[in-house]
Amino acid sequence: MVKAIVAGAAGRMGTRIIHNILDTPGIELVAAFERPDSPAVGKDVGEVIGLPNLGIPIEDSLEKVIDKGDVIIDFTFHEASLANARINAKYGKAMVIGTTGFSKEELEEIHELARQHFPLVQAYNMSLGINLLYKLVELATQVLGEDFDIEIVEAHHRMKKDAPSGTAIALANVIARTLGWDESTFRFCREGIIGERPKKEIGIQTIRAGEIVGEHTVYFAGTGERIELTHRAASRDTFARGAVKAALWVVGKSPGVYDMHDVLGLK
Numbered sequence: 001m002v003k004a005i006v007a008g009a010a011g012r013m014g015t016r017i018i019h020n021i022l023d024t025p026g027i028e029l030v031a032a033f034e035r036p037d038s039p040a041v042g043k044d045v046g047e048v049i050g051l052p053n054l055g056i057p058i059e060d061s062l063e064k065v066i067d068k069g070d071v072i073i074d075f076t077f078h079e080a081s082l083a084n085a086r087i088n089a090k091y092g093k094a095m096v097i098g099t100t101g102f103s104k105e106e107l108e109e110i111h112e113l114a115r116q117h118f119p120l121v122q123a124y125n126m127s128l129g130i131n132l133l134y135k136l137v138e139l140a141t142q143v144l145g146e147d148f149d150i151e152i153v154e155a156h157h158r159m160k161k162d163a164p165s166g167t168a169i170a171l172a173n174v175i176a177r178t179l180g181w182d183e184s185t186f187r188f189c190r191e192g193i194i195g196e197r198p199k200k201e202i203g204i205q206t207i208r209a210g211e212i213v214g215e216h217t218v219y220f221a222g223t224g225e226r227i228e229l230t231h232r233a234a235s236r237d238t239f240a241r242g243a244v245k246a247a248l249w250v251v252g253k254s255p256g257v258y259d260m261h262d263v264l265g266l267k
């Protein structure tokens with residue numbers, strides 16, 4: 001039985017991840033924690049996620065609970081996930097990080113810690129559909145190439161803290177890699193007299209509204225025709241199921257950085 005520790009247990013994703021752990025054979029929740037000043041600290045996990053008491057109090061740090069678990073599942077905030085990876089480097093537990101909004105330096109440090117000390121599944125989107133979309137976008141980019149203008153539009157709920165979404169950045173990276181371009185071709189917003197669209201540009205636009213769970217569309221617009229590839233997540237359980245699959249998969253792996261294509265066998 002894989003023993004899981006959930007970071008950010010009272011958050012939107014933490015809550016759904018715990019529900020999914022409780023519903024999945026082969027994995028059990030052994031501990032959960034929140035940031036030290038969270039009102040959830042000290043309460044029973046069940047009370048916080050809308051279930052009867054589970055006999056597991058929400059703690060205020062990873063260090064207090066890390067000995068109990070085999071894997072830490074972390075969907076929190078960029079600084080918190082980095083701090084948790086630093087702590088885990090001393091313990092070598094498996095980790096699943098779904099957090100977005102990292103700077104390049106933060107993400108590189110997490111990856112380096114993992115390469116040296118623990119197996120990590122890190123992915124900006126843990127849904128099956130988005131991981132298939134990466135492949136479809138790669139194929140469309142190979143076929144349509146530089147003759148088509150490529151634009152990404154992402155839409156999320158009003159509470160989301162980072163923009164653009166990690167998934168939109170990952171999609172842009174797939175396109176850029178396929179075309180042999182780099183990040184200097186990413187165009188994050190347009191305003192004013194912007195002139196004609198350069199050919200060598202990947203537009204990335206953000207919508208924040210209401211309770212949208214997560215939507216990504218990639219436009220391939222050419223002369224006389226257009227293809228739109230869209231993924232819409234209907235519920236956070238879509239991501240939470242992926243996170244639990246990743247947790248079951250990563251325990252026992254060698255230190256290193258893995259992604260959902262490894263977990264889902266899409267490599």
Ligand SMILES: NC(=O)C1=CN([C@@H]2O[C@H](COP(=O)(O)OP(=O)(O)OC[C@H]3O[C@@H](n4cnc5c(N)ncnc54)[C@H](OP(=O)(O)O)[C@@H]3O)[C@@H](O)[C@H]2O)C=CC1
Pocket residue numbers: 007008009010011012013014033034035036038075076077078080097098099100101123124125126127239
């Ligand atoms: N990879 C994927 O498939 C997906 C990734 N995400 C990403 O996951 C992250 C979380 O999203 P979401 O659940 O909506 O956000 P929430 O803000 O609802 O949840 C994050 C939780 O982490 C808590 N937290 C913050 N700092 C710490 C800390 N130091 N230790 C422990 N807990 C901490 C927050 O507490 P407090 O509220 O008090 O700050 C909050 O309860 C985001 O980066 C989001 O983009 C989301 C969905 C899918």
Ligand SMILES: O=C(O)C1=N[C@H](C(=O)O)C[C@H](O)C1
Pocket residue numbers: 100124125156160161164165166167168213214215
């Ligand atoms: O914050 C969210 O909600 C989501 N964030 C991820 C991202 O930034 O790509 C994935 C998902 O779309 C939901």
